[in-house]
Amino acid sequence: DQQVKQNSPSLSVQEGRISILNCDYTNSMFDYFLWYKKYPAEGPTFLISISSIKDKNEDGRFTVFLNKSAKHLSLHIVPSQPGDSAVYFCAFTGGTSYGKLTFGQGTILTVHP
């Protein structure tokens, strides 16, 4: 029972362009949504989050969008930089699972100079 799906295992983008990473979920009890970035041999690093009462949250080059009716979460990175190349995971919590994160499968982002 996959509650979270990141359907694109990889994404390749030119430096300076926009990167869009997507995540779909099925559990309607989720109401807090996060994005993490992971470099090889390191633990995941928190990027940005959004609660269910919002549909958009910005932090510098990173913007997270939430479409609750479609159960869809996306992360926009603009402009993309080579240092953004990493694995990106969406993560969710809520309902009876507060405090416990459910992660997507991850998307490998490669930003080419």
Next chain:
Amino acid sequence: SAVISQKPSRDICQRGTSLTIQCQVDSQVTMMFWYRQQPGQSLTLIATANQGSEATYESGFVIDKFPISRPNLTFSTLTVSNMSPEDSSIYLCSVEKGPTSYEQYFGPGTRLTVT
């Protein structure tokens, strides 16, 4: 932000043996979490460890296989018992950013290979 260290960073173990992974945090935290990331897979929560109480295990994980200790507010251990090649994974500990936050800080992980 919390600084989390894990030991060992990596290990190669023979099947049937056990490995204990240590997680140290530079500040006192109430809840610590242990995750597993199997090759090419996502992070899966193994258990939640609160100081002074038994760890709470997620579906598919049992205490006999993954015993956890939480002796104080800055330290926890996860043991992978009677290992098989299927246990080859990255094991990560994490802590909450704060009592009212859902963000978690992660350690660097322990890469375990079972032969």
